Amino acid sequence: MSRRVVITGAGAVTPSGIGVPAMWRAVADGRSAIRVLDGPEFAELPVRIGGQVRDFDASDLLEPGLARRLSAVLQWAVAAGDEAIDDADARGMLGGRVDVIAATGSGPVDAMQRATRALDARGPRAVPLALAMHGAPDAAAALLSQRHGLTGAASGVSATCASGAVAIGEGMRRIRHGYADAVLVVGMEDCLGPVNLASNANLRALATGYEDDPSAASRPFDRGRTGFVMSQGAAAVLLESAHGARARGARAIAEVAGFGASSDAHHPTAPRPDGAGAAAAIRACLDDAGATAERVQHVNAHGTGTPAGDAAELAALEAALGARARAIPISATKSSTGHLLGAAGVVEAIIAALSIRDGILPPTLNLDDPEPGWDVVAGTARRADVAAVLSTSFGFGGHNGALLIARGEETHGPGTQAC
Template identity: 45%
Template sequence: MSSEHAPRRRVVITGCGVISPIGLSSAAFWDSLLAGRSGIARIEDFDVSDLPTQIAAQVKGFDPEQYMPRKVWRRIDPFAQYALAAAVEAVDMAKIEIDEELAPRVGVQIGSGYGPSTIQSQVTLGLQEKGARSIGPFTSAASAIDNAAGEIAIRFGAKGPSGAISTACASGTSAIGEAMRWIQYGACDVVLAGGADQSVTRSDIASACSARALSRRNDDPEHACRPFDNERDGFIMASGAGVLVLEEAERAMRRGAPILAELVGYGASTDAYHPTAPHPEGAGAQQAMRGALTDARIDASEVDYINAHGTSTKLNDRIETLAIRQVLGAHALRVPISSTKSMTGHMIGAAGAVEAIVALHTIRDGVVPPTVNCFDPEDTEVNYVPHTAQEHKVDVAMSNSFGFAGHNAVAILRAWKP
């Protein structure tokens, strides 16, 4: 997906918000990453006694009333609550006022892999146990995957294009990339873009267990997620949300906005190979990475950090390393590559958005977060940033997201240079 020769406007990031298992704000989330703090623990919200995997990374201590009125949070799924809360933080950080003049130029794009799965489960059980009268008037709206985007648009009065995008585990990155296009080609001046999922439910865990995708280290949750480690045995399901305020650069400069970084590249592809397994040579992943580099108009040798998809599954990690080596060549051995899922677990549709925020922080702070639990790296020549954060000057950061059904999406961020 490239627009190498088309005239386009520059896109900057002026705000970000995070709800995660290791922090309920972007600052708290970042501090936890640098400290190597894990959010993975035994599931306590529902019965797991009959499940092979009994651990996950859940959002803890979240109070929706800090972000939205009671009448709102009671009608929407937790995934939409998380998205709205992250958007509130992002808009506040951006110091942007969406007035009647700006509103038609403000879009919303929120990705999700599973959407409102909690409400969908409740509806099914309610119909079985109590009948049709158990279904409320907002159920149709709240049980749709576009609900988070709709609630954000209502909250801020955003009257430009809005909606949801679902590309499995790549959804958050896909949403950010497509939102960038809206600004580049003039459909919007501002977009609230990101991803959200609340996928730690009994049905979602049971399904992933059936696919043998999850780690079964129930007795050692903090060390269960081991991206790029030879002893990895599966990923960890997680919940959360990440939202960015994307803004046309000249507009952001005119209003004196806090410009955090520039979003310069986006690449997307499809493996067209298997419902759950990646292409054995990482062909789709390579295509997406090369597409993002071409779109950003930079050379692979300019990449200073990669936030890997790094799920901790046998196939994904091996094939992602192969793909990175193929795209970056010898430079792959000089670039720090880390998987923050080792601490957060896999937030599915939220993962790509939250990890783009990680990339943003590496640019601003000159430090890259670690891959914890990488005791025995599969590729000993690659710097997976094991255990401890490392200082690195980062001007260009790449964020990879690869999902079931072969969806691939890659975003590239760069330090802001007017």
């Protein structure tokens, strides 16, 4: 059995804002969330910039007892999941055939690092009980299923920086083929600990030398790019069958029309220079949607700002979309949000859906010396009525994911403010 799948709710806790409306305003307005990192633990690191979640007060969104038990990344994930369900007006209306998928590249690593330091300094009794309960990558799925009485399958997905896109795609497949009526997908990442920052800096993957002007650091598709900027946060979408959403009177923000995934099978960190693996994921996504390249009207690119990654992505777009690839408007919103790694695919699927809803193509920041011959939306947002957005996610290890986010029968054109 095959069913159409729509996004009926979205939630976000990101450096660009707490809640989807705040995040979307910041991204659409072209405001950078990249700052010098707060905290003495960053003082000696070779990279001291990133996208931190700021102004998040767990006591405003979570019960005090729950907030005390959870690490920050799980607080963000639960808050984003709650927002997605409330945005869909679905609280108390979901249940037995509703799955939850948690997507993350690394899981709650900060909690593990703190527990290890406590063990080394004070012995076994100093290790918190919460680590056993909430220290796994799938912890957010269990928490959200218990919190909202969602008794379908609860699980975790990890595919490095493609995790969020893969989780949405797998959720879409579960609904499409009748295994679930709805799926709550939450992407989360807390990657700004000193260990993660030091490791990625040692790989020379991160942008350096921008402590005096952090907002200029993330430079996708600019020929002066030097690396990506790490960010933390969480985002969630509620996926439902179009039939089920219609039956309960829910408005759909957009349709998840297609999903494709592949592996480069090439290198631990570097993409295939010819973009062949990424192109395969894009083609599989279009095939899954029963679409041709002509349907793609906008691309929300993975666009991290690494020299090799951006070049491979442009090659992949040209290989998969053909001659018209260079004429399709591209937005690289990590220039604003930073790179939320395992959560990025969910963040950018939401941005793609809102681009369709509001007729706004978000700007790519810091595009001072663009790669020639491509239509990258630069500087300020562009008004455009688009019906289908390709959202791409690629990661270390050769993980590739692509989603086609589209306006469906249950969604509306620009200006309807459906969520």
